[in-house]
Amino acid sequence: MQLLGIGPITSATSLPAAGFRGRIHKAIPSSHNHRPFTVFSLMASKVPADTSARSGGFGFLTQGPYDPPSWASHLSPIPFRTFSLGHLPTPIHKWNLPNLPPNTEVWLKRDDLSGMQLSGNKVRKLEFLMADAVAQGADCIVTIGGIQSNHCRATAVASKYLNLNCFLILRTSKALLDKDPGLTGNLLVERLVGAHVDLVSKEEYAKIGSVALTNLLKERLISEGRRPYVIPVGGSNSLGTWGYVEATREIEQQLQTAADTRGFDDIVVACGRILQFVSQLDFPRLAKGLGYAINTEEELKFVKEIACTTGVVLDPVYSGKAAFGLLKDMAEHPEEWEGRRILFIHTGGLLGLFDKTNQLTPLVGNWRHMELHESVPRADGIGKMF
Numbered sequence: 060m061q062l063l064g065i066g067p068i069t070s071a072t073s074l075p076a077a078g079f080r081g082r083i084h085k086a087i088p089s090s091h092n093h094r095p096f097t098v099f100s101l102m103a104s105k106v107p108a109d110t111s112a113r114s115g116g117f118g119f120l121t122q123g124p125y126d127p128p129s130w131a132s133h134l135s136p137i138p139f140r141t142f143s144l145g146h147l148p149t150p151i152h153k154w155n156l157p158n159l160p161p162n163t164e165v166w167l168k169r170d171d172l173s174g175m176q177l178s179g180n181k182v183r184k185l186e187f188l189m190a191d192a193v194a195q196g197a198d199c200i201v202t203i204g205g206i207q208s209n210h211c212r213a214t215a216v217a218s219k220y221l222n223l224n225c226f227l228i229l230r231t232s233k234a235l236l237d238k239d240p241g242l243t244g245n246l247l248v249e250r251l252v253g254a255h256v257d258l259v260s261k262e263e264y265a266k267i268g269s270v271a272l273t274n275l276l277k278e279r280l281i282s283e284g285r286r287p288y289v290i291p292v293g294g295s296n297s298l299g300t301w302g303y304v305e306a307t308r309e310i311e312q313q314l315q316t317a318a319d320t321r322g323f324d325d326i327v328v329a330c331g332r333i334l335q336f337v338s339q340l341d342f343p344r345l346a347k348g349l350g351y352a353i354n355t356e357e358e359l360k361f362v363k364e365i366a367c368t369t370g371v372v373l374d375p376v377y378s379g380k381a382a383f384g385l386l387k388d389m390a391e392h393p394e395e396w397e398g399r400r401i402l403f404i405h406t407g408g409l410l411g412l413f414d415k416t417n418q419l420t421p422l423v424g425n426w427r428h429m430e431l432h433e434s435v436p437r438a439d440g441i442g443k444m445f
């Protein structure tokens with residue numbers, strides 16, 4: 060797990076001009092050694108009126124023109140259309156986490172509530188990517204990721220919403236390559252919506268690379284007369300990143316209309332593929348996770364603890380690790396966080412927890428066989444067969 064900046068391609072240096080000052084915390088769930096989050100500061104600055112307000116009423120699953128915020132209009136490429144796939148704006152509310160430093164507030168941006176089967180931060184990227192696929196006349200989508208990739212699941216659903224076939228290349232362990240991948244977590248949704256799944260081993264993935272693998276499948280599909288549109292791992296390219304530009308605009312607008320306009324000092328968010336930009340960002344401390352989709356017992360205990368105390372269910376791969384890292388950092392360096400107002404972005408990924416049920420089972424309790432003494436009267440005729 061690693062410390063990161065605001066997202067892949069959009070140069071990290073371009074966003075502070077948009078009313079940010081300070082730090083962004085992000086987390087990368089890989090095996091690289093970095094602090095598990097990054098910080099940006101966002102004040103309730105004056106932003107232009109929303110020129111891309113989402114159409115109300117029947118706007119869901121419709122296409123519309125896209126106007127970037129003025130502070131992002133120098134970025135390239137500028138998309139000219141977007142497809143409304145997410146339930147946006149997602150709510151922001153105060154998150155009563157235990158053991159915070161004095162006068163520190165943590166608020167939660169609920170991107171996990173951006174939908175149901177099509178939910179999480181990936182919806183934001185797909186709004187731009189799927190609009191492009193449709194504009195290019197694609198008849199199917201190809202993408203790639205880990206066996207429990209939230210991005211692949213979201214893409215599979217979005218594809219079907221738009222009447223496109225979806226071809227997924229999923230990375231798994233060598234021993235499982237020739238077995239049915241099962242229906243756990245994200246796989247259940249992907250397979251229910253009829254995505255085609257090609258399994259590759261972690262070794263093949265590492266040797267051949269995600270770009271070559273998706274190109275291979277793309278060429279095969281073209282030779283069969285299909286018109287595939289390839290979305291890279293995590294939807295992470297310059298077009299998909301516009302989803303995060305829009306998320307930034309959304310937060311700014313929410314701040315403008317909030318009763319309390321104090322703004323946030325820091326934004327903390329889990330992230331995947333910004334490693335290549337890490338050198339452009341300023342990360343004061345680094346920490347190490349076990350590796351992508353691998354959890355320590357401590358992390359899972361933390362996810363359970365937070366669910367139990369606040370009702371918010373974090374995912375094991377991204378937001379769980381990021382929040383764990385944040386609270387650990389707060390415990391180790393309370394003076395750096397004291398009095399700050401932090402916005403933590405919950406990026407979704409609930410379905411990934413289903414892949415952790417074995418590890419989670421010993422952590423949950425609260426069940427028993429209901430005590431029903433013989434003296435409890437039985438209604439005549441009901442349950443007689445037992």
Ligand SMILES: Cc1ncc(COP(=O)(O)O)c(C=O)c1O
Pocket residue numbers: 066067179180181208209210293295329330331332333374377378406407408
């Ligand atoms: C739940 C969740 N959070 C965060 C991320 C990271 O997003 P990104 O790769 O766009 O930084 C992902 C990506 O797979 C994800 O599924």
